[in-house]
Amino acid sequence: MLWVECPNCGSRPFEEYRYGSVFPVTPAAVTDPDARNVDYAWMQDNIAGITLERWFHEAGCRRWFTARRDTTTDVFLPVTD
Amino acid sequence: MNEFVETLLDLPWQTCDPKPAYDVVIIGAGGHGLSTAYHLATRHGITNVCVLDAGYIGSGNSGRNTTIIRSNYGIPESVAFYQHSLEMYQQLEAETGCWIMHSQKGQIWLAHSVTTARTEQTRALMNQAMGAKTDYIGPDEIKRLCPQIDLSGGGRYPVHGASYHHEGATARHDRVVWAYAQGALRAGVHVFQHTPVTGLLRDGDRVTGVRTTHGDISAGTVISAVGGNVTTVADWAGVRLPIRTHALQAFVTNAHAQEFAPIVSSNDLVFYVSQGPRGQMLLGAEYDRFASYRQATSFSYLQSVSKKAITMFPFLAKLRIMRSWTGICDVSTDFSPIMGDTGVPGFMISTGWGTWGFKAIPAGGEQLASLVATGSAPLIEPFGLDRFAKEAAMADPSSAGTR
Numbered sequence: 001m002l003w004v005e006c007p008n009c010g011s012r013p014f015e016e017y018r019y020g021s022v023f024p025v026t027p028a029a030v031t032d033p034d035a036r037n038v039d040y041a042w043m044q045d046n047i048a049g050i051t052l053e054r055w056f057h058e059a060g061c062r063r064w065f066t067a068r069r070d071t072t073t074d075v076f077l078p079v080t081d
Numbered sequence: 082m083n084e085f086v087e088t089l090l091d092l093p094w095q096t097c098d099p100k101p102a103y104d105v106v107i108i109g110a111g112g113h114g115l116s117t118a119y120h121l122a123t124r125h126g127i128t129n130v131c132v133l134d135a136g137y138i139g140s141g142n143s144g145r146n147t148t149i150i151r152s153n154y155g156i157p158e159s160v161a162f163y164q165h166s167l168e169m170y171q172q173l174e175a176e177t178g179c180w181i182m183h184s185q186k187g188q189i190w191l192a193h194s195v196t197t198a199r200t201e202q203t204r205a206l207m208n209q210a211m212g213a214k215t216d217y218i219g220p221d222e223i224k225r226l227c228p229q230i231d232l233s234g235g236g237r238y239p240v241h242g243a244s245y246h247h248e249g250a251t252a253r254h255d256r257v258v259w260a261y262a263q264g265a266l267r268a269g270v271h272v273f274q275h276t277p278v279t280g281l282l283r284d285g286d287r288v289t290g291v292r293t294t295h296g297d298i299s300a301g302t303v304i305s306a307v308g309g310n311v312t313t314v315a316d317w318a319g320v321r322l323p324i325r326t327h328a329l330q331a332f333v334t335n336a337h338a339q340e341f342a343p344i345v346s347s348n349d350l351v352f353y354v355s356q357g358p359r360g361q362m363l364l365g366a367e368y369d370r371f372a373s374y375r376q377a378t379s380f381s382y383l384q385s386v387s388k389k390a391i392t393m394f395p396f397l398a399k400l401r402i403m404r405s406w407t408g409i410c411d412v413s414t415d416f417s418p419i420m421g422d423t424g425v426p427g428f429m430i431s432t433g434w435g436t437w438g439f440k441a442i443p444a445g446g447e448q449l450a451s452l453v454a455t456g457s458a459p460l461i462e463p464f465g466l467d468r469f470a471k472e473a474a475m476a477d478p479s480s481a482g483t484r
Contacts, residue, residue: 001380015381019371035470042323042414042469046312048374072374
């Protein structure tokens with residue numbers, strides 16, 4: 001079973017958490033304002049690797065936090081900023 | 082007929098290495114890739130075609146689904162497309178001479194609340210208007226079709242009614258892939274297994290071929306029929322996709338007497354169950370909520386689906402989980418497939434197959450082949466990638482997992 005580090009509750013089982021979303025990033029190469037809107041509304045980076053995303057500790061402290069995760073292994077990594 | 086009655090499978094593999102150039106190169110030898118190649122060769126006489134796969138044929142999502150064929154979707158364009166596919170499945174054994182173990186079972190889509198019952202009534206009417214055979218039925222008829230059901234839903238999920246999709250069916254996933262592979266190979270298409278594509282060849286904007294572990298291959302048209310890793314392939318062409326990759330899990334139990342006739346789905350509980358040809362009960366539900374490329378089964382999933390299924394079908398409690406599997410599926414932002422041109426010359430795509438790809442294999446391949454050969458494919462016209470910029474998204478409330 002996967003264990004995930006919550007900044008408030010410490011290490012808790014994965015099932016307690018709910019996925020929020022990744023931080024949407026529209027590529028700088030998309031310059032047309034309409035195209036940027038379409039990209040923001042619909043397109044996904046869908047990275048196979050390490051992503052920065054928001055998770056919600058639903059069955060715990062019920063607070064949102066930022067997580068770094070490898071989508072190929074589902075392993076959570078320390079957030080560095 | 083059962084699964085142990087083996088029919089002779091004849092796959093006449095080419096003996097040469099990949100040629101330096103083909104008219105069409107298809108990335109991904111799953112159902113959609115091979116169906117596209119098959120239809121290019123048999124309907125349009127385009128046989129200078131090569132299909133490449135990183136693994137063996139059908140080793141991706143074509144081998145990791147729950148083999149349900151249905152057309153009871155929630156928007157007219159989808160119903161028209163999937164109904165055509167369903168009808169092609171009904172003819173596939175006659176057309177290819179391959180036994181795909183097609184079995185028409187009928188699908189019962191349960192409603193446990195007045196609101197859902199209304200949704201199912203709407204679905205039935207809309208399906209009928211678009212030529213799909215779906216009726217709204219009451220609890221008595223449900224009990225007649227499926228005596229194992231507990232109509233009280235364990236006291237908590239009473240059955241108000243259901244939409245009944247008469248032509249709901251299943252087929253053997255490998256055999257569908259093999260049928261199209263055989264037809265394509267016999268027509269002269271080259272299919273290379275264990276040949277991963279590592280990049281695309283570009284000439285300015287245009288995609289002119291693929292880079293593989295067995296050398297470069299140039300192509301008039303490159304089609305991505307990749308499942309799971311489509312974003313990587315699209316990135317090579319500079320195409321942004323409205324796709325997020327999720328894991329989809331399913332499992333089968335040990336064998337049970339052959340007496341469970343239909344496919345049963347529940348809208349409110351979110352699970353479905355059918356019985357396989359060996360007597361195994363097949364259970365599935367929605368895809369995992371978080372994006373992931375990891376093909377892993379989780380204990381919590383097995384537990385939650387089992388609990389839901391036992392609520393409706395108490396006899397399942399006596400069975401054991403024998404085998405589970407997980408595919409990674411490309412879920413589009415509007416829950417409809419994406420097929421056709423990408424805006425990059427020489428590069429076409431068939432993706433967004435989320436949890437509804439298997440049933441679309443015949444029509445998806447047929448329509449994409451038609452688009453390549455003639456430039457026209459009316460059934461998939463609404464499903465182009467350009468629909469998002471045109472504010473014409475195909476949000477489908479009845480595709481699986483749309484909640």
